[in-house]
Amino acid sequence: MFLYAFTWTEFAQQVAAGIREGAIYAGLALAIVIIYRFTRVINFAQGEMATFTTFIAWSLMNHGLSFWTAFPLVLAIAFAGGVAIERVVIRPVENAPVLTIVIITLGLALLLNGLMSVIWGGANRQFDGPFSTRTIDVGSVPVSVQDIGIVAVSVALVVLLALFFRFTKLGLALRAAAVNPESSRLVGIRVGWMLALGWGIAAVLGAVAGMMIAPVVFLDPNMMQTILLYAFAAAVLGGLESPIGAVVGGILLGVTITLLGRYVGFIGSTLKLPAALVLILVLLLARPGGLFGRVAVRRV
């Protein structure tokens, strides 16, 4: 079964690589989960939205801004963009069937992808991230500072989100609007704007994920396409509704897929994606609500 001689050091390295991979999926999965939880929409344009904002960051840095000056600017732009998208194209179809909304977000993905090619061209670009790629030894495993940074950022995002939803009035309003729109409206919450806010937050999360990923892979309009699929898988693994589930799901998926690709010769690097799909399918059949989700019981 093992292709190469097995050593624990190498195994630990693979696990570390898997965690890094997983943290990348987790960033985008978080954005997907936020939109799903607050608006019941699966956003197929999430990857493209993230790449688009990363391109904006790249342009700003190309004009001489440093990463940390560009960072808040990009987040603000992403937030405004997310809110604008919700207002312009999602709101008119709020109560439409699932398929209509899925198609609109697919259209959005195509539109943004084309727009990126038109504005920035299809070439790969180097994106200098905030973390150095120098490696340090953790235990006996060499890990790059960048990898630690990526993992730290996604953990920080979850903690921030949890604090926001748990301890702020706005977070409470968002949760209320998602659980019971009618009653929320009666107590004065502007439900429509809460949904837009959800899209804004998701766009910000996507932007952070994009700026973390771009230094690892090269920046091009299709950067997020496969990552989006893994992010979907991670979100489903975590139950689609739970931000913590998304991060745990992402890291579990990253580690499992990396180990399968390394140690199961048949899977190798080509069948990683189908393997992830099979994994999710089996999980959904066994636990329809994912690891952290609850199965909705409906009254007929």
Added chain:
Amino acid sequence: MRARLWLELAGFAVLTAIVAGLPRYVSDFRARELAIVGMYFIALLGLSILTGYSGQISLGHGAFMAIGGYTTAVLSIDGVYGHQIRDLWTIPIAGVIAGMAGLLVGVPALRLSGLYLALITFGIAVSFPQLPKKFDHFLGGTTGKILNLAEPPFGLRTTTNNWIYYLTWGIALVLLLAAWLLVRGKAGRALKAIRDSEVAAASSGINLATYKTLAFGISAFYAGVAGSLYAIANAYVNPDVFPIILSVYLVVGLAVGGLDSLVGLIAGAGLIYFLQNHADTVARWINHLPALNLDPKQPGIPSMIFGAVLIVVMLLLPTGAGGLLRRVFGPLTSRLYTRS
């Protein structure tokens, strides 16, 4: 209901006449373009049975088309035990093999609803192109497999493109008739009942599992036939012939044509082809608008226009071309049905 039946049959006869006569009035190249529209139409018919009638979303029908295309390639080049099969006869086999794959997907799909199914089928579309790369000795890897050029059989004297046109549209009309018979009968009513409310359908004694899986199988059969024709027309298959985005295009065509309008799907199929191959024309039209100056040949333009058209169509025409037809002609023809 009588009047409606006659009306639909007359419509079918008119469609058949148009299809049969059209190649006389268009160039050989246009005939080929129309043939490819016919292939999309076949795939959309299948998708309509699945999504429009049984209410299950599939974002992975490009993969079933690819299964059909690869089946034709393998059977007509490598053959079975070295015995090559004529491309024409591989079409039904391709349909059946894709159909069986559809049944296989249909079984787990029973337990997944709505968005989960969309995600899983999207996963199928994205991961399918990995399979030819993995099994490259059998499926040709990234370079793919070259087929023999399609030639008119039985000594028919016509051009290759005209032959592909008649072959495709002949099959398309037969499959349209089959789909129409299916959806207007007991099975169609059962599928619609499932789409509208699974609980109500089950309480009325409809076997959910059988019908939903069957819908997946039939729908994949249609996609397999379309993929097989596509492989024959292109004379080669590789992962790029059936790209991931093809599955998205199919759903787009379905939505634009109208989910449960069989004839409206022709418009959807036409749009898929037109936007893929003539997006530069659309870009030139858009340039007439003030303050816009797009370079029609730039690489991102097709996908941008596809996306924009898609969003606009969904916002303005949520029931697609079929819905529009019904709204325009409904007041004129409904009087015919209600009196009988």
